[in-house]
Amino acid sequence: MKEKQQIFDLIKQYDDIIIVRHIRPDGDCIGSTIGLRDILRASFPHKQIYSVGNDDSQYLAFLGAEDVVDLTNVIAQALVIVVDTATSDRIDYAFWKEGQYTIKIDHHLRVEDYADLNYVREDLPATAAIITDFWFSFKEELLMPQSAAQALFVGLVTDTGRFKYRGVNSLVMRMAAELIATDIDIVDIYAHLYIKSKESFHLQGYVLNHYRTSPHGVAYMFITKRLQKKFKVTIEEASALVNTLDSIKGYLVWIFFVQGKEKIRVRLRSRFVDVNELAGEYGGGGHRQASGATLSHRRQIKEMIAKADLLVKQYKKDHPEVF
Ligand SMILES: [Mn+2]
Structure with missing residues (x-):
């Protein structure tokens, strides 16, 4: 809880928050990025929240686009949150280190503590699950818009092989249930995920x-x-x-x-x-x-x-x- 509280305090403290992720993004990567961004945007409308990255992923375009912005004048005063990325060489944003404070949020094996604060939950099967759990913890102050719920649901679904892999437990299912409760269209979501060229x-x-x-x-x-x-x-x-x-x-x-x-x-x-x-x-x-x-x-x-x-x-x- 200590780290979660610290992260929440930092989020409240900063006016500019930049969310970054790994190269060649997958469903959990984009899902937790868009999910966290849209939770924060809805909950703190006066803050500037950005999500950036170079590589894109066409099949995830239905989750919405990341931001194409020049952050040169913002980065030095910003809080940078890196999601779903185990090692710094895979971060898809060259200037991440220039943030005033950096946070890593990840569920992969803890091999590199590259940020100022490193929050790693190897017990959860997806970074989307960490973000959803974060929302659970501060539900009174954090809003969950549909766009975020949809993105996080996609993160859960894809990183667990459609809820099939080990690591899926009643908690993860409860997370899915809470996300679905925002009335997202899971039939549409699965239709997008199963499209094949x-x-x-x-x-x-x-x-x-x-x-x-x-x-x-x-x-x-x-x-x-x-x-x-x-x-x-x-x-x-x-x-x-x-x-x-x-x-x-x-x-x-x-x-x-x-x-x-x-x-x-x-x-x-x-x-x-x-x-x-x-x-x-x-x-x-x-x-x-x-x-x-x-x-x-x-x-x-x-x-x-x-x-x-x-x-x-x-x-x-x-x-x-x-x-
Ligand atoms: Mn992941």
Whole structure:
């Protein structure tokens, strides 16, 4: 509570507040940015609240735009709040450090305390959940406009894989309930979130027809540069398709290897089996059943599949009831 109170006091103290976030923003990133901004704008109409960043994300445009403003004359007297960003090298605003006071609000593993005040809640599955909890704590003074509720709901939904991942509990569901209580249209929201480009739809079809398997239960796909070009998809769009291979009976781990300029991006997913240690062996990590890693050589693909295969083999031996 101490940190929450401190943050609230700082917000009350400053007239200029700049909210920033990480590069290549996802739903939780934009959701917590817009959510916090619109809560503060509604609650403190006399303050100047900005949210800024360079990268945009087309599929989240329905949440509303961030601000395109020149803050050169404002930054030195401003409170800068960085949301959803574990390390400072990923902050998508070059001048964040020039703020008079800086706050980090994040839910990722605490690896870098880069701000003056660092509020990290590893117990919550999304930064949107931290912001919603913040609203719960100061409900008498903070308003929750619909635009903020919608953005925060999107943050919760996307960072929990539609409320499916570990970390979703009754508290998170209560948060969702309170946000929905502002009368946001969740059917519309899901419709936006599920839109897929025709290109990635076609690539998905290709994946379904051409994925490979290991002896004990790994399903995988190598998305070469050539395939990305052929199907006209970006690395991000290709990587996002990893769950095309989920829930195949007997295949407990599924992996996408997506070829980048120099390295190969790995998206590792699983059910029952834990894969984050395997990701760690390749400089990656994440969650027990959803991790990422990076390979520098093509030959490591085979090696990684073999290791994943061993994990599945062992798991099936220990749990013969699982298929
Ligand atoms: Mn997040």
